[in-house]
Amino acid sequence: MKPASFSYHAPTSVDEAVALLAEFGPQDGRVLAGGQSLVPTMAFRMARPPHLIDINGIAELAALTVSAGVITIGACVRHAAFDSDILPGRTGDLLRKVVQNIAHYPIRTRGTFCGSVANADPASEWCCVTAALDGIVVLRSQRGVRRVPAAEFYQGVMATAVEEDELVVAAELPMLADDTRTGFVEFSRRKGDFAIAMALVTYRLENGAMIEPSVAIGGAESHPRRLREAEDVLRGQKPGGAVFAAAAEAAAAAIDPMADFNNTAAYRRGLVRTLTQRALESAE
Amino acid sequence: MTAEPASIIGASVERLEDRPLVTGRGRFAGDVSFVHQLHMRIVRSAYAHARLKAVATEAARALPGVVAVWTADDIADLSPIDFREGPNEKLAPFRQPVLAREYVRYAGEPVAAVFATDPYIAEDAADLVTIEADELDAVIDASIPASEFTAGLTTEPTVCRQGYGDVAAAFREAANVIDMDLSVGRHSGVPLETRGAIGHYDAARDVLELHGAAKVPHKNREAMARMFGRSTAGVHLYEGHVGGGFGVRGEIYPEDILVLVAAMRLGRPVKWLEDRREHMIAANHSRQQRHRIRAAVDAQGRLIGIDDAFFHDQGAYIRTHGTRVADTACGILPGPYRLPHYRVDAHFRLTNKTPAATYRSPGRYETNFVRERLMDAIALKLGLSRIEVRRRNLVSPEEMPYERPLVALGDEVVLDSGDYEGLLNKALERCEWDRLEREAAERRKAGEYVGLGLAMYVEKSGLGPIDGARVNVHTNGDVEVITGGASVGQGFETVIAQVCAETLGTDYRRIRVVHGRTDRIEYGIGAHATRATVMTANATAVAAGKVRAKALDMAAQLLQTEPSKLTIRDGRVVNSDGSDSAGMPLGDLAHHLRPLSSTRGEREPGLAAEGWFTTSHMTYPYGVQVALVKIDPGTGGVHIEKMLIAFDIGRAINPMLVRGQLVGGFAQGLGGALFEEFQYDERGQPLSVTFADYLMPTAHEVPEVDVLIAEDAASTTNPLGIKGAGEGGIAAVGAVIASAVDDALGGKGLITQIPITPQALKAIIDGQKS
Numbered sequence A: 001m002k003p004a005s006f007s008y009h010a011p012t013s014v015d016e017a018v019a020l021l022a023e024f025g026p027q028d029g030r031v032l033a034g035g036q037s038l039v040p041t042m043a044f045r046m047a048r049p050p051h052l053i054d055i056n057g058i059a060e061l062a063a064l065t066v067s068a069g070v071i072t073i074g075a076c077v078r079h080a081a082f083d084s085d086i087l088p089g090r091t092g093d094l095l096r097k098v099v100q101n102i103a104h105y106p107i108r109t110r111g112t113f114c115g116s117v118a119n120a121d122p123a124s125e126w127c128c129v130t131a132a133l134d135g136i137v138v139l140r141s142q143r144g145v146r147r148v149p150a151a152e153f154y155q156g157v158m159a160t161a162v163e164e165d166e167l168v169v170a171a172e173l174p175m176l177a178d179d180t181r182t183g184f185v186e187f188s189r190r191k192g193d194f195a196i197a198m199a200l201v202t203y204r205l206e207n208g209a210m211i212e213p214s215v216a217i218g219g220a221e222s223h224p225r226r227l228r229e230a231e232d233v234l235r236g237q238k239p240g241g242a243v244f245a246a247a248a249e250a251a252a253a254a255i256d257p258m259a260d261f262n263n264t265a266a267y268r269r270g271l272v273r274t275l276t277q278r279a280l281e282s283a284e
Numbered sequence B: 001m002t003a004e005p006a007s008i009i010g011a012s013v014e015r016l017e018d019r020p021l022v023t024g025r026g027r028f029a030g031d032v033s034f035v036h037q038l039h040m041r042i043v044r045s046a047y048a049h050a051r052l053k054a055v056a057t058e059a060a061r062a063l064p065g066v067v068a069v070w071t072a073d074d075i076a077d078l079s080p081i082d083f084r085e086g087p088n089e090k091l092a093p094f095r096q097p098v099l100a101r102e103y104v105r106y107a108g109e110p111v112a113a114v115f116a117t118d119p120y121i122a123e124d125a126a127d128l129v130t131i132e133a134d135e136l137d138a139v140i141d142a143s144i145p146a147s148e149f150t151a152g153l154t155t156e157p158t159v160c161r162q163g164y165g166d167v168a169a170a171f172r173e174a175a176n177v178i179d180m181d182l183s184v185g186r187h188s189g190v191p192l193e194t195r196g197a198i199g200h201y202d203a204a205r206d207v208l209e210l211h212g213a214a215k216v217p218h219k220n221r222e223a224m225a226r227m228f229g230r231s232t233a234g235v236h237l238y239e240g241h242v243g244g245g246f247g248v249r250g251e252i253y254p255e256d257i258l259v260l261v262a263a264m265r266l267g268r269p270v271k272w273l274e275d276r277r278e279h280m281i282a283a284n285h286s287r288q289q290r291h292r293i294r295a296a297v298d299a300q301g302r303l304i305g306i307d308d309a310f311f312h313d314q315g316a317y318i319r320t321h322g323t324r325v326a327d328t329a330c331g332i333l334p335g336p337y338r339l340p341h342y343r344v345d346a347h348f349r350l351t352n353k354t355p356a357a358t359y360r361s362p363g364r365y366e367t368n369f370v371r372e373r374l375m376d377a378i379a380l381k382l383g384l385s386r387i388e389v390r391r392r393n394l395v396s397p398e399e400m401p402y403e404r405p406l407v408a409l410g411d412e413v414v415l416d417s418g419d420y421e422g423l424l425n426k427a428l429e430r431c432e433w434d435r436l437e438r439e440a441a442e443r444r445k446a447g448e449y450v451g452l453g454l455a456m457y458v459e460k461s462g463l464g465p466i467d468g469a470r471v472n473v474h475t476n477g478d479v480e481v482i483t484g485g486a487s488v489g490q491g492f493e494t495v496i497a498q499v500c501a502e503t504l505g506t507d508y509r510r511i512r513v514v515h516g517r518t519d520r521i522e523y524g525i526g527a528h529a530t531r532a533t534v535m536t537a538n539a540t541a542v543a544a545g546k547v548r549a550k551a552l553d554m555a556a557q558l559l560q561t562e563p564s565k566l567t568i569r570d571g572r573v574v575n576s577d578g579s580d581s582a583g584m585p586l587g588d589l590a591h592h593l594r595p596l597s598s599t600r601g602e603r604e605p606g607l608a609a610e611g612w613f614t615t616s617h618m619t620y621p622y623g624v625q626v627a628l629v630k631i632d633p634g635t636g637g638v639h640i641e642k643m644l645i646a647f648d649i650g651r652a653i654n655p656m657l658v659r660g661q662l663v664g665g666f667a668q669g670l671g672g673a674l675f676e677e678f679q680y681d682e683r684g685q686p687l688s689v690t691f692a693d694y695l696m697p698t699a700h701e702v703p704e705v706d707v708l709i710a711e712d713a714a715s716t717t718n719p720l721g722i723k724g725a726g727e728g729g730i731a732a733v734g735a736v737i738a739s740a741v742d743d744a745l746g747g748k749g750l751i752t753q754i755p756i757t758p759q760a761l762k763a764i765i766d767g768q769k770s
Ligand SMILES: Cc1cc2nc3c(=O)[nH]c(=O)nc-3n(C[C@H](O)[C@H](O)[C@H](O)COP(=O)(O)OP(=O)(O)OC[C@H]3O[C@@H](n4cnc5c(N)ncnc54)[C@H](O)[C@@H]3O)c2cc1C
Pocket: A030, A031, A032, A033, A034, A035, A036, A037, A038, A039, A055, A075, A101, A102, A103, A104, A107, A110, A111, A112, A113, A114, A115, A116, A118, A119, A121, A123, A124, A125, A126, A162, A166, A167, A168, A169, A192, A193, A194, A195
């Protein structure tokens, strides 16, 4: 469990980093962020990047800012940043609720939000959050800046819109309105494991009826996404058991679940039904 | 022995071994290094079953820093790895070669060994070794008909059979027959510290040393000396700290042999540390069995007979234990119940998976699950409570010692002492069983999936027949106890010191306990089969008793009194009546007993003695476990609301350590019940090779455990009256969790295999709803 040899680069600016990526990206050079996914795969020699471009020394990527209703999460912001209450508002509350489900605290002090987004594990909570909130992933290369909406960013199991010379510099999330209700529930066999399935819901109320509903599912399919079918069931209805159950049923019907050795598609579908309903019931 | 004011046996004193461990100054295998050492990396088969055509090593050899690359041809003179209990002609063809030759039989089997100047280069070189082979069909199910192992030999090397009485007649006269098909999943001990071995040949002394040894250093020394044709005087094993043993550490594996042979042939020390992935596919697996069991029961629910045929999935080869796990399973299956007629056939089967052997509570974890499922099924069939059916079958205290014409670990089964129903009553009272049962029923009625489970079991411990220890008082009063025991982290040093301190009348903190070193004592039993405390502590008590007598004798001469008027308190010989307050320190007496001392007289030099303890039978602690669980019907997840372990160990030397053993064992047992499983796909590829796929329970999953330590039935097989505690926590966890989960599902006998997965539970619950 010793990684294969590699060259290590430690840029101190984004310009320097993207220059290195332009050179080494095409040779399977990789960005090293928190290392919590990349380093284990290197130890197993499942990944053998000949070049590592360590972005941890780039000060401009460490910022977590809120302005004009947008939260900008720099590439070096760790998961653990969301364990505390530095982020205001409903989005802050949601991220604080979600982060408890990501791995264990020591891992959260290293792993990054943007690393999770770039890594695009089907069961990444942050990927599910960006999908649910229609976040934007900001990419930079020597060719320029691209701003890719979450719905276009995730393309498959650990497959994204990131080109080999591009660096994820930030993820942007909207500040949810103060009356937004949010619910998040996931299931894994042990606490801290990647989830077998998860559901994230948000909605607001207008005259007692649900508006702007978002229902996103993670873990069950190749990548997280919003399910319009379930949202349509909620929109305009009063919150309550029957409509939540119908939305959960619609979510379960809409997905094309992955199957693996321990989790059949049918089991995942059943979980999505349960978790969607619980996310809706617990939304506050 | 004069009774001392406060007995240290029975006191929960602090562990002696913790200082280096908690200050990061312990010495684990990874901490052992020698100058000029080489690092070994094993090239493992990616095939589960294949005929080897060629192993190409040229590219690896050409890498700078690589000193040698070996395949089977380079060590053709080495025999396959032998059985610990000596040669066995019938099983010999199924032993594992040190490096695969002709065939590979499991994914992970060592095919080549690379020796290089650093571990990175060794791993780079290992990647360059290519294996050319023709893949063959893999056998992954031990219960299908046996196939060919090799020309003339089948994948069923033997059938272990035990039994007594007339089983056919039992079934003829039975009022009820219960029939079950029960399976236990493949899992094993996964210690925090993986295996490690450092081979060092000291040419100056002509001694071959193995560092990183564990569990059974003395036995392994004998076996290794046999394999290498060396005298045991020229082979020494050294145990350091051991980061968890659980049965899998300390057996002789191919890697141990390779580092030793390489150390001799390459003329440099050789270090090997197992990585986690290797551990998952190379260290012994355990547990996997499928039982087809039938019980003949009378109209009152009393067992008349059991007829069991089980398939034991041994994996690819027979390792050092031979058929021990299957044999033990046969011998121990009846547990605490009266069983007039019994027949068991253990089909010992080879498959294309990692070889299996013992894991904490081998043969009992499996059979406790099987037997207790059966008892629940009998209760269900006869409409009796699960408690009542057990009461009707328990062996009573009046029947002790209770002989069974069965054998476990090569020892006739004689249940030495026990009040099984008494412990059952204590456990029921402690957990308020009636209330829990009532509440569970109410909650079920309200739609919750809540269940209460119970399991009873008999453990075994103190496998003999003999062990020795030496006690030596130094002239400053410090005491050394030299044992052939081993420490796998269980607190061995502390309990041995406590026993020695009790006899010798000295502070246990002034006692050093030596273990795991073949160069300090000629014989030793190590640490396995929950024997260390029973055997080594009793031997220590004998040796310490002799030292005590010698000290009193010497002191009596110096004080001009009778030894019988003296005793030892706080490390000083004093008058038993308390009349002399100063007394003589043991260190001074040791001084008087030096070889050159003029006061020694005709006595043997040294305030030291050797003691031996012999026993003809094992001793049998016993337990009751109770669990209250709740299933989440939406996910199939299981939450444990309450857990009780009641365990009678005769006499607890250190209750805190007993507790630790029971709770730690429980955590591991929970793994086998709900989480841990080494899975394989249909081609025999291992699917559980990291901690992301092999799910060990963590602090989040392990509930608070209530522990009731009983001391009602002292062992009659040893003077201290002790029984072992090492395996009592784990032994019945599969059984009790299965019982509770089944109860939560309505008590219909639906749980027939472990581990119980959320997916399976959700399927059952969804099925019940529709
Ligand atoms: C035991 C354990 C449990 C875990 N459980 C969970 C869990 O429940 N949920 C969960 O979501 N995650 C979990 N993780 C993963 C963890 O959250 C990782 O931190 C995360 O997946 C990756 O973030 P990182 O910063 O560590 O990225 P790294 O490991 O450094 O990189 C991951 C990949 O993304 C690429 N990358 C990283 N940053 C950038 C960037 N800025 N631009 C372009 N490419 C980039 C890297 O090149 C690499 O390919 C777990 C990890 C462990 C070890």
